[in-house]
Amino acid sequence: MGLNLEFMLSIIPELLSAMVITLQISILAVLLGIMGGLVVGSFRVIGPKWLKMLIQLLVDYIRGTPQIVHILIIYFALPRIGIILNAYWTGVVALTIIATGYEVEIVRTAIESIDKGQIEAGLAIGLLKRQILIFVLLPQAIRRIIPPLTNELTNIVKASAFLSVIAVNELTKISNKIIYETFYFFEVLILTALIYTVIITLLGMLSNFIEKRMFSTNSEANS
Amino acid sequence: MDISFMIEIVPRLLRATWVTLQVSAISLMIGLVFGIVLGVLRVYGNRFIVWCTKGFVIVARGTPAAIQIYAAFFLLPRLGIRLPLFAVGVVALTFNTSGYQVEIVRAALESIDKGQIEAGLAIGLTRWKTMLYITLPQAVKRMMGPMTNEFANLIKASSALMLISLYELTKSGHAIIAATFKYAEVLVLVALFYFVLVQSLCKLSAYLENNVFNFGKTADPRNEFLN
Structure with a gap:
């Protein structure tokens, strides 16, 4: 079973440009998701009880249903409520919602991992709950949010493969298109899998690197 | 919302849920065998074997489930292996879950106190016997919680089998949508089924970790603070 190397070389540019779209969508979704995650995660920690329960239910829902189902729901539901976007932005919205669900938990654990003495100190000098959150807890929590955030990016890159279902021209969709045009599935799938593996391994290394840097330069955050 | 239509399609979706559960459970079980064997080799093997298992984990965890499913679907026939669609799904998901389970087994094995191994060696057991009779039984206990989580992940990953038209929950829902265009009703039910599962x-x-296997205090995610 020989591989057609010439063909593999010829499709690399097309796959790489699709990879750029995959990365764009994933990075956008994670960045938008972190804004949602910070706001919702803060309310998850200091909000009233009913709000905490509601947020927890939403988070459980987002984390408990498959990404493909979310993508289908967003794809069908957005036009129904009058928001008509192209496939690319539908994909961004879907992945943002998925990312937010996970990032709320990242933010919550980061905030809750801050030493309780910090809160007590804040209360002792007469700060309000929300002032403690904004001026004391969040600045310290952000450091702890960044390493898991890179992990979340790898998850979102993998989730973005499902956007092929709604015809976003990302890596999986393009590789599928090439397969159906040429039937060189072996060559195309090997390259696609290789590109994904490289992206995700690099992101994993980045995450390790950031984690080491963050925790060695800020040893006081570790106490 | 067309409630009577929703009630009408529930039996069909339940049958599809059964397929989802079957394909995930079978993959989990086969994956468990691979996970334990490869996980043990990952910890106790020589350098070459460790390197190979690491490579396997990187590929299995580093490629999206969608790509693995396409690969099983297109490549198995080319290698001369013709399987029914359900078995192709099992092969793809087993590959996917094995990668994660190797890491679960490795983490569990490495979390066992070194003193246990030293004690085993001190009373004259060989390295393999120490692993088999002392570390592995203790590690199995620690693996149960993460394995249940892995089952939940697998159920979610199995939704990607719709890409190769295996009639599990998502694909059945999609087929009903294509036939009736009642997407809101169908998708609400599909999401609900997955959510409940x-x-x-x-x-x-959480119950297994806290009550059956007793890992110290309850790890309640809803623990309060700032009150």
């Missing part, structure tokens, strides 16, 4: 598994996982 995954939530009950998460509850089971």
